[in-house]
Amino acid sequence: MRYWLMKSEPDEASIDDLSNAPERTLPWTGVRNYQARNFMRDTMRVGDGVLFYHSSCPEPGIAGLTKVVSTPYPDPTQFDPKSPYYDPKSKPEEPRWMLVDVKFVKKTPLISLAELRKHAELADMRVLAKGNRLSITPVTEAEWRFITERLT
Template sequence: MTQYWLFKTEPDAFSIHDLANQPNKREGWDGIRNYQARNFMRDTMKVGDLAFIYHSSCQHIGIAGLARVSDTGLTDPSQFNPESRYFDPKSASDNPRWCMVELEHVETFERILPLASIKQMPSIIDIGLVKKGGRLSVMPVNALEFDILLAAARSA
């Protein structure tokens, strides 16, 4: 059964366009350093799950595209690189603390579905974007809200 997700990213670091322009349209989603987000990726995500790519901390904040989880159970190599901002000196190669998934580009929306519009949708009440303190870098989206947001993003 397909599950649905939202991945937040700052587009100057990595955007839906960067994912679309990868040679095989796939990229590992590394650098997650929140335990709850990590646990979603490690324990819950499955190959084939769909994910919104959400641009944050930029001029046009909102849902920018759609990706598919193409691989899971990957070790995040940035935790072992002392020159990476995601380096974790407490993580050991025989027992890594941080994982990642690989995402595959599915669709770039013609226009970003703005957060302000999402917050005004009466049926969107469960996603972390609209809840105080619920904005993880990786968060689940229920099937009903996913369908509503996908339709809105495609018609924005």
């Protein structure tokens, strides 16, 4: 069992959108970064815990707890010419972008970026590293426990 933090712009998919989705589950579409893709394709397992993070918004921070509920499969938006995530270089017989489904577990009071930065226990979190732009980052068990037991 591993732990992750996944960023989503709430304008596109917020924790409430996830909560209101059928089965409270959404496919994690739109990742177009190889490192983030590799995490979903190669390392994630069904049942992994996911911190759901709101980014590029007035109040960035952790907004809820979710979990991985599928094995990897091709992101359908890469083949849809009308999608902003369309990738003309990707072919169905050799899909470039893979994703997993993520399911709502619970909403948390928003744990802001500033709050996360206050705690020495979280100082090494990948998502807080200077210059980090990865939308999916690993979270250690200690970080997960600190956040889920102490900050929510």
